[in-house]
Amino acid sequence: MQYTERYALDYRFSGQHCFPTRLPGPLMLNLLWLLLPVAAAAGWFAARRSAASRPDDFWSHSSNFHEGLNELLNESTALPGELFDNLNDTDRDTADTHLALGNFYRRRGDVNRAIRLHESLLEKSELGPQVHSAALLELANDYDSAGLLDRSEETLNRLIETGERLPDAYGALLQLLERERDWTRAIEVASEKERVTDENLSALVAHYYCELAQSAAAEGYADEAKELAGKALKRFSQSARAHMLLAEIASAGGDYQLAVNHYDQVELLRPALMPDIINARFKALRSIGDEQALRAFIDHIDGRRNAYSVVRTTRTVIEELDGAAAADRFFKKQILQRPSLKGLRDWAQDQISISKPGEKEKVQIIHTMLDKVVEDKPGYQCGRCGYLGNTLHWRCPSCSNWDTVQPIIGVEGE
Ligand SMILES: [Zn+2]
Incomplete structure (x- = not known):
């Protein structure tokens, strides 16, 4: 779950996180239904707590509230500028309303006002650590929305220093680092999050190492890439991605047996990735020159239902080894076991050359249509x-x- 979703659930007003920039009529009404209880609750508590000492303040809030809501009800295109702005109470209930409103401003695209509102909450230390940490998290979100990623990161680090809302703070920080593709820092932060929250993030950290490995490989640093992919596996031994990378690095370096071993692991760990590795795997197998191993692999594929890309590649290999008739037998058996549009298209293509003159054109049309689909x-x-x-x-x-x-499996996919 994304941190923003988790975060929104922490609020009493759980609907406010989904407002589009321009609200259509029904949505606007939904928004009001969400805001009305907030307004009512905050007003009621404020009244109950401060009626004796500051009755005038409450009634002035209340009228301000209604003016703002009235503007919303009239669906004015501009955000009601002063809605809640005059709320000066520093109790918890009013703070919650401020937080909800700041969130609302941000969702409407008025990030400056959201920042002002959340910063003003931070200035009131009497609101306590809970409100303070919620405001920091909101402020980080505001900066993020404004594209001020440095400030957002700085604000999240401030929140982490307080020791409050750590899972949310680390989660938001990781999201930010992922978007910045700062994988080294992401590894540090994820490891820190694991220590603090007892959460197991091995699979995620392995991805971060794989991102680094992939960049190193793309820049031609094969040894470094291999070391980083190795670290990914050390962190998470089930990482199919790390095995895939190591297979590619081994192939590029001419160690085809090692590549095949890693591809075996990919298949074992994530069979759905077979369409993505089948070509490279056959290439490695054939480069080893061990025909027995090659035939054993073909038998392994022939003995089960396969994704269409696997069938197509295997068919080509069988054709080269044993001729067209054997390849066609394998192909027909496989596409009947697992029908797919791609299989039907390729079968139609096969039929064009062997169709009678009167039928050839029809088959050609069917093939063209399937190809387009x-x-x-x-x-x-x-x-x-x-x-x-x-x-x-x-x-x-x-x-x-x-x-x-994942690759799409089924008639319309693999
Ligand atoms: Zn998705």
Whole structure:
């Protein structure tokens, strides 16, 4: 779960985190239904606590409240400027209202006002550490929304120093570092979070090491990449990504047996990644020159249902080894076991050359249509947010979760 989601749940007014910049009519009303109890509760508590000493203050808040809400009800395009601005109480209930309102301002895009509001809460030490830490977390969010990442990081570090809201603070800091691609610092912070919260973040830290390893490999530093991927495995022995990287590094260095061993581990740990490794794995197997091992691997694939990319690649290898007839037998058996549009398209393509003159054109049309359908289909989907794409992302570009994007399995996919 993203830190913003976790954070929003901590609030009494759990709906305020989802306002778009321009609120349509029904949403505006929803917002009001959420704000009204807040207003009522804060007003009632304030009245109960301070009616005896400052009755005039309460009634002035109340009228201010209603003026602001009235503006919202009228759906004026501008945010009601002075809504709640004159609240001066420093009790906890009013502070909660300020926090909720600051969050609301930020969601509406009025980050400056949100910052002012949260900073003003921080100046009131009498509100106590709970309000102080909530305001710091909100302020970090404000800076983040304003694109002031340095300030956001600095604010989160201030929060961590207080020892309050540590899981939220570390979570937000990690999100920020991930976006900045500061993987070295992310490893430090995640390790610190593990110490403080007892949470196991091995899989996440392994990804951070893999990010570093991938950059090193891309820049041609194979030894460094290997060392970093090794650290990823040391931290999390189940890291399919680290094995995949080590296989690629081994292949590039000509150690094909080592590459095959790592690819075996990838298959074992995350079979869904087979379409992404099948070409490289066959290439490594064939480079070793051990035909027995190659045939054993083909038998291993033939004995089960496979993703379509695996079927297609294996078919090519069988054709080279044993000829077209053996390859076709394997292909037909596999596509019938696990029908897919891609399989049907390629089968139609096979039929073009062997069709009778009168039928050839029809088969050609079917093939062209299937090709167009398949071309438009995304290959990967995030299991968490539904993001669709055509490349494997270790971290979902939409919801920022790790290991949630997978090849799409089924008729329309693999
Ligand atoms: Zn996602």
